Amino acid sequence: MPELPEVEVVRRGLERWVAGRTVAAVEVLHPRAVRRHLEGADHFVADLTGATITAAHRRGKYLWLPLARDGVATGRVLVGHLGMSGQLLVEKPDEPREKHLRARFTFTDGGRELRFVDQRTFGGLATEDAGEGGLPVRVAHIAVDPLADDFDxxxxxxxxxxxxxxxxxxxxxxxxxxxxxxxxxxxxxxxxxxxxxxxxxxxxxxxxxxxxxxxxxxxxxxxxxxxxxxxxxxxxxxxxxxxxxxxxxxxxxxxxxxxxxxxxxxxxxxxxxxxxxxxxxxxxxxxxxx
DNA sequence: AGCTACTCCTGTCGGC
DNA sequence: TGCCGACAGGAGTAGC
Incomplete structure (x- = not known):
């Protein structure tokens, strides 16, 4: 559902509120949220636990967040797509859980957590290797969008x-x-x-x-x-x-x-x-x- | 190869 | 009231 402007609004929020923070724990509450992470939910969790999110990027309607450990890029990225009804929310840990909460990330600073909420479960999260120029493989087929500098x-x-x-x-x-x-x-x-x-x-x-x-x-x-x-x-x-x-x-x-x-x-x-x-x-x- | 149709879900709304 | 169908901002994939 969200198109480029809505996803860009989310990207800016992630850049401001999540970039630079280190993941303390990840909880996957619905298997469909990570169905495109073929190694399974446990692998997804392990890949992110202890990793620092260094930035927030977007191409088309895809988002991806590069990961680092001990200040060094791991070469892995967290890729997200909101599908028709996905939301990425930054909320205080004591906020009540949303009905359609699919995954949550807490951070080592004890501050606001990141929540993936998705009513229709068409959206999803996965980690993967950063490809050529840091572009994830599953995003590579998406054409450069018309607001990008290199749009031709x-x-x-x-x-x-x-x-x-x-x-x-x-x-x-x-x-x-x-x-x-x-x-x-x-x-x-x-x-x-x-x-x-x-x-x-x-x-x-x-x-x-x-x-x-x-x-x-x-x-x-x-x-x-x-x-x-x-x-x-x-x-x-x-x-x-x-x-x-x-x-x-x-x-x-x-x-x-x-x-x-x-x-x-x-x-x-x-x-x-x-x-x-x-x-x-x-x-x-x-x-x-x- | 390129294009089209189908499918994955949950919720809401309007008509009967 | 409740039941049923239509519809909702997406995209991967099978099949032609």
Whole structure:
């Protein structure tokens, strides 16, 4: 559920509240939380106990925290993905346990603990070797996200137009562009006045540039407001919600007027989820001839 | 190889 | 009330 801005908000919280601290103990309360750690929960716990978290990184919707022992990097990293409903919370040890608490980390300084809470258990944690340039292997397939310094707009435009699929599918493909999910895909398509079913190989370079500008703007604006949250599921490490939901033009705005032209926003089913768009600004493409 | 559909979960909401 | 289906911000994977 959380997309790039929401995950970046969490990363900043981890950097501020967790980096530099040494893990005293780890408790895994639900096996699914570490299901992608193939060596098992005990190995996961042993890998982290006594390790110092040195930083907090993000690519797309993945987070990873490098580990050190005795001041020396171990070459291992803690990788996390929030999935649809995951939260990483920094809380006082005496706070009551959340209903969906899946793992908790205490620290040698006796201060606030780190909790992984995840209602739907689509998210997860694992440790692994830091790969090339410190990038974990399980994150390596994720494309550089559009807010990163090394994002290559020309390469993105070329790769997008090489695809033979619909533009919204492409935006949700994390190997093509990192960090965009259902909300920000719809919002950026609206900004670029494109219907999500437009074929990628028919987009002009100008349209791709408009789309990219829409993506960058909407992600940056959302991040500046602390991300989007409709309810208490999407929060920073202190449990606080962002405010960008007030600024959404189309997502979740069925029958409300398009902020640009006033036409009521429509909802369509797409890839088994909802897509919102303006029928006037974003006309559906004619069926592709095969 | 590239693309699509399915699947993993829990909770909430609206209709009957 | 309660039961049932639809839906929720993701992504790995099997299969075509």
């Amino acid at each position: 707009a020309d390469a993105f435009a070329a790769a997008l137009r090489r695809r033979r699929t619909e533009v919204k599918r492409a935006l949700l493909d994390q190997t093509l562009i990192g960090g965009v999910g259902n909300i920000y895909a719809d919002e950026s398509l609206w900004r670029a006045r494109l219907h999500g079913a437009r074929p990628t190989d028919k987009l002009t370079r100008r349209q791709v540039d408009d789309l990219l500008e829409g993506i960058r703007d909407v992600l940056a604006e959302s991040l500046a407001q602390g991300g989007t949250s409709f309810d208490s599921l999407y929060v920073d490490v202190n449990g606080q919600s962002g405010y960008f939901s007030r600024s959404l033009a189309v997502y979740g705005q069925l029958d409300r007027p398009c902020p640009r032209c006033g036409t009521p926003i429509r909802r369509e089913s797409f890839m088994n989820r909802s897509s919102y768009s303006c029928p006037s600004c974003q006309p559906r493409p004619r069926a592709r001839r095969s």
